[in-house]
Amino acid sequence: MWRATSVEAGAGSLRALPPFFSLYIHVPLCRSLCPYCHFYRIPPRPGDEERYLKALCLEASALGPKAPGPVRTIYVGGGTPSLLPSSFYIRLFSNLRDLFVLEDLKETTVEVDARITKDELFGLADAGFDRVSIGIKSFQKDSLKKLGVRHDNEKSPAVAGWARDAGFSSVGIDLLYGFEGQKMRDLITDLETGLAVKPDHISMYALQECEEQGPRELDPDITAQMFRESRRVLTAGGFCQYEICNFARPGHISLQNLNYWMDGDYFGLGPSSHSALTLGGSRRRWANKNDLDAYLNNPVNVREELSVEDSKESPAEALILALRLASGVDSEAFALRYGTDPRKLLGSSLAEFRDLGLLRSSSRKIRLTTRGMLLSNEVFERIL
Ligand code: SF4
Known part of the structure; x- marks a missing residue:
C-alpha cells in the first residue's frame, strides 16, 4: 500500500x-x-x-x-x-x-x-x-x-x-x-x-x-x-x-x-464542502452553500467562488497550511513550487515570531514551536 x-x-x-x-x-x-x-x-x-x-x-x-x-x-x-x-x-x-x-x-x-x-x-x-x-x-x-x-x-x-x-x-x-x-x-x-x-x-x-x-x-x-x-x-x-x-x-x-495541508487539489461534493483546483496557472477555491434543500434542488448551482489567484502569486495560504505540519515547511521545495522563499514571505514577522518563541527556522526548514502551535490562529492571521 x-x-x-x-x-x-x-x-x-x-x-x-x-x-x-x-x-x-x-x-x-x-x-x-x-x-x-x-x-x-x-x-x-x-x-x-x-x-x-x-x-x-x-x-x-x-x-x-x-x-x-x-x-x-x-x-x-x-x-x-x-x-x-x-x-x-x-x-x-x-x-x-x-x-x-x-x-x-x-x-x-x-x-x-x-x-x-x-x-x-x-x-x-x-x-x-x-x-x-x-x-x-x-x-x-x-x-x-x-x-x-x-x-x-x-x-x-x-x-x-x-x-x-x-x-x-x-x-x-x-x-x-x-x-x-x-x-x-x-x-x-x-x-x-x-x-x-x-x-x-x-x-x-x-x-x-x-x-x-x-x-x-x-x-x-x-x-x-x-x-x-x-x-x-x-x-x-x-x-x-x-x-x-x-x-x-x-x-x-x-x-x-x-x-489539504500540502495545498493539493480536491473537489468537495455536497452542501458546505470546499474545493481547490490549480488550472492553467490559476488557483481556484470555491465552496458549496450550507443549504441541503438548495443542493437537492440544483446541486450544480450552489457554489460560491472564494478566490481565483495566480497560483504563483498568493502562496500565503499555502504557507499557513504547511505550517500546520509538525515538521514544518521545506523552504527550497516551497520556493520551487510558489516562486517565493517562505522566509521572504514572512518578512520581518519571521524574526518577531522567532523572538516570541513561536517559530523555529533553519536554512532549510521553518516550523511552529509548541508555543506557536498553541497560538497558531494568531500566527496565521498575522501571516495573512
Ligand atoms: S453535531 Fe455532533 S455528531 Fe454531528 S458532526 Fe457535529 S459533533 Fe459530530
Whole structure:
C-alpha cells in the first residue's frame, strides 16, 4: 500500500510526497445536534437519502471532466456519514467510478459516530472503505454531559475493535478537550482509554465555543497544559504528532488531510464542502452553500467562488497550511513550487515570531514551536 511511512517522509516535506487529487463528500446529517459543533448538519428527514444520492451524482458528473488526474484519496465526512446505509455508498462509488479514475485509490475514509453497530461497520468495509474515523469526543458519560451531548457512550470502547474485525486497515478516533468542567484527570482517562482501544490515529481537538448555550472553553493556560499532556501521553504510547491536532502510528497519517495541508487539489461534493483546483496557472477555491434543500434542488448551482489567484502569486495560504505540519515547511521545495522563499514571505514577522518563541527556522526548514502551535490562529492571521 502507498502510505506515508514516517512523519519526515510523509508529512514534513513538500518535496518528499507531492500533492495529489482527492475527493471529499459531505453528509450533513446528525441524529442530534451537538451544541459545540461548527459543521453544517441537520437531523435526517424521510425521503432525503435517494434525492441526496441523485444530487451527489449530478454534481460529480459536472465536476468529473475537470478532474486534474486520478483520485488518490476519498473522504466521506460530516455530519454523520454512518447514518446512511452501505448500499448508498456502493451505488455512489459505482457512479464515481464512471466519472473519475479510481483505479489507484490509496485511502478511502468514512467518519462514523460511536453509536454505530458492528453490522453497520461490516457493511461500510464491504462498500469499499479501508479507513474509519470514529467520533468518540469522550469515553466518559460526565464529560459528554458537560459537552451537551445527549447520547451515552457505553459502546465507544468496543467500536474500534469491531472496525478491526470488519477489516478496516486504519482505525482513527477523535477526542475533545479544553471544555469547562473538564479536569486534567478526565483528559488523562480519555487518553488512556483511547490508547487501550489500540487505534492507529488520534485527533485531539480543543473545544472552540460556538453557540450561546453551548459548552464554554477552559482558561487558555489550562488548555495549553492539556495540549502538552496529550502530546506527552500519546508520544509515550507510540504516536507521533504530525500536525497540530493529529497523531498517528507510523504508516497511518491521514493522506486526505495531508493533501489539504500540502495545498493539493480536491473537489468537495455536497452542501458546505470546499474545493481547490490549480488550472492553467490559476488557483481556484470555491465552496458549496450550507443549504441541503438548495443542493437537492440544483446541486450544480450552489457554489460560491472564494478566490481565483495566480497560483504563483498568493502562496500565503499555502504557507499557513504547511505550517500546520509538525515538521514544518521545506523552504527550497516551497520556493520551487510558489516562486517565493517562505522566509521572504514572512518578512520581518519571521524574526518577531522567532523572538516570541513561536517559530523555529533553519536554512532549510521553518516550523511552529509548541508555543506557536498553541497560538497558531494568531500566527496565521498575522501571516495573512
Ligand atoms: S455528531 Fe459530530 S458532526 Fe454531528 S453535531 Fe455532533 S459533533 Fe457535529
